[in-house]
Amino acid sequence: MQIDKIDNCETFKKVRENWDSVYADDPHTHFFLSWVWLSGWLPMVHESWFILAAKPNTQDSSYVAFFPLKMLLKYQDGGGFETxxxxxxxxxxDYTGLICLPGYEEEVIPAFATYIQQQLVWSSFDVKSILETDTRMSLFLRSFSRDSFDLTQLRIQSVNRDDPDNYIAPYISLPDDWDQYLQNYVGSNTRQKIRRFLRKVENSDEFYITHVDADNLESHLEILLNFWGSRWRKKKGDNYDVIMNYYNFILRHCFKNNCLYLPVLWQGDRPLGAIANFVDIQQKSMLFVITGRDQTVKNPPPGLILHADAIRYAIQNGFKVYDFLMGNEEYKYSFGTKERHIHHIVVKDKNYHNRQQNAEDILPLALQLTVRNHRSNRLTKAEQGYRQILEVNSNHPEALYGLGVLMRQKGEYQTAENLLKNLLQVQPNSIKALFSLGNLYQTQGQLSEAIEAYNQILALQPDAIAAYNNLGYALQQQGKWEQAIACYQKALELQPDCIEAEVNQANALHAQGKLSPEKQAHYAALNNDLGRKCKQLGDFNTAVAYYQQSISMNPDLAEAQSNLELLLQEKSKQENATSEQKTLTCV
Incomplete structure (x- = not known):
């Protein structure tokens, strides 16, 4: 069995027809393994992902199975990384797993397991959200010898006893007829309510249901997500924005791909509730995703009406399953559901440290994690990551650069300079290393060294706009006004809308008394804006210079004065904290 690795969106797009064919013939798959859902999910995945694809031999053009996975990296306390x-x-x-053409399972699944054990370096495998009915995953897990691997079944309990059990997934196995469903699947009380309230909506001029289409997509989504947000914002805490972004994107994506059912219940012009379902035409199932309602409305009950409407739609269109997904909330059982259970298995490699023969293999993942921490301003973790990468490869260009930039952010200028110079020994023509080194020199007032670095950049890349701008700024600080203005003009010639060059040129003209009062007021505001921008980037010294220039041009600009005062206070606190840390280190 030939196992290939798909790890980019371009290749994933190319296998769509093959994927859809396998998915359509696989009787055990589900919507979260469809090409449509995954193609919407992948742009939101920040980790390193890959899909194992199996074909009987290298000559075959089509795959018979796909196994979507991702790799995470964690820092180890004692140094190094753990995958x-x-x-x-x-x-x-809500569910995960793999897809496979019937008849190939016995050959494909052990081949996947062998590839994972022999070709990938990992400490643990988190096999989460697996339906207990998924016999393929059971076969997969049996391929991990207990002599070499520890397998543990997890069941993480919520600290709040009122929370639903997310290891249970209620669903309805739908009949062919709506009346049959009402008669045989639900209790008499629920049956009467469904009939009464659906009639009330259908026979009323006051209540009605609208269904999503191209004209009302945005309004329907806004209603649904606003209702959901008002109910769950506080409880979801730090995860709220992540979840909301997911719903915002995936629901639009599914609508675009004709697999979204989203009705809204109204009373006149007032929305009472909304519900969104994934529609899996190939597997003949509807999956309840998210709902929201006006919490002040009890009669008619929006949740009951909207679920009943969706179930009726599913039956009338030949669907076989209405899936409530994870969570055993009590209301789900009133619709005649059965239970499926979800398993969570963790596989740990007993020989992980012995198998980690080539640490270089995980450096791309390590760098990805470290850069993400750096961009998120988690500087301690980022520094740890860069240093651990450099322990493995002392000449790693991206780690040298990243740590150099980070050290400059921390005010450790000599360390930053050494790192950037080391990078230039590895990559003598590195534009970004020269640029960062020039900026570092300029921050410290080493203007001649900064000018030399910027000139080196321009020798390598004559159209480097930022280098002209920064060179002009360094020359301006030396009092070489005409040369500075010439650099700014060159930058503006290359990029007429370069606001930094425009403002710096105006500042140079102002210093020479060549800027009109009207323009002074204009550029005072722009200097203040650039000061804010530099502060956000952590470049406090340049921010101070812009604020001071703003005040020089317009002493009455209170915002610039306030910004400067606050920045100087923050800068002083930061310098004191750094000084205290250095003192503690030396003790």
């Missing part, structure tokens, strides 16, 4: 494989759908897919 973990996870199911690609985590953390938003």
């Amino acid at each position: 973990q494989i996870c199911m690609l759908g985590n953390s938003m897919a």
Whole structure:
């Protein structure tokens, strides 16, 4: 069995027809393994993802199975990194797994397991959100010898006893007829309510249901997500924005791909509730995703009406399953559901440290994690990551650069300079290393060195706009006004809308008394804006210079004065904290 690795969106797009064919013939798959859902999910995945694809031999053009996974990286306390494989759908897919053409399971699944054990370096494999009915995953897990691997079944309990059990997934196995469903699946009380309230909506001029289409998509989504947000914002805490962004994107994506059912219940012009379902035409199932309602409305009950409407739609269109997904909330059982259970298995490699023969293999993942921490301003973790990468490869260009930039942010200028110079020994023509080194020199007032670095950049890349701008600024600080203005003009010639060059040129003209009062007021505001921008980037010294220039041009600009005062206070606190840390280190 030939196992290939798909790890980019371009290749994933190319296998769509093959994927859809396998998906359509696989009787055990689900919507979270569809090409449509995954193609919407992948742009939101920040980790390194890959899909194992199996074909009987190298000559075959088509794959018979796909296994979507991702790799996570964690820092070890004692240094180094630890890798973990996870199911690609985590953390938003209610179910995960693999897809496979019938008849190939016995050959494909052990081949997947062998590839993972022999070709990938990992400490643990988090096999999460697996339906207990998924016999393929059971076969997969049996391929991990207990002599070499520890397998543990997890069941994480919520600290709040009132929370639903997310290891249970209620669903309805739908009959062919709506009346049959009402008669045989639900209790008499629920049956009467469904009939009464659906009639009330259908026979009323006051109540009605609208269904999503191209004209009302945005309004329907806004209603649904506003209702959901008002109910769950506080409880979801730090995860709220992540979940909301997912719903915003995936629901639009599914509508675009004709697999979204989103009705809204109205009373006149007032929306009472909304519900969104994924529609899986190939597997003949509807999956309840998200709902929201006006919490002040009890009669008629929006949730009951909208679920009943969706179930009726599913039956009338030949669907076989209405899936409530994870969570055993009590109301779900009133619709005649059965239970499926979800398993969570963690596989740990007992020989991980012995198998980690080539640490270079995980450096791309390590860099990805470290850069993400750096961009998120988690500087301590980022520094740890860069240093651990450099322990493995002392000449790693991206780690040298990243740590150099970070050290400059921390005010450790000599360390930053050494790192950037080391990078230039590895990559003598590195534009970004020269640029960062020039900026570092300029921050410290080493103007001649900064000018030399910027000139080196321009020798390598004559159209480097930022280098002209920064060179002009360094020359301006030396009092070489005409040369500085010439640099700004060159930058503006290359990019007429370069606001930094325009403002710096105006500042040079102002210093020479050549800027009109009207323009002074205009550029005072722009200097203040650039000061704010530099502060956000952590470049406090340049921010101070812009604020001071703003005040020089317009002493009455209170905002610039306030910004400067606050920045100087923050800068002083930061310098004191750094000084205290250095003192503690030396003790």
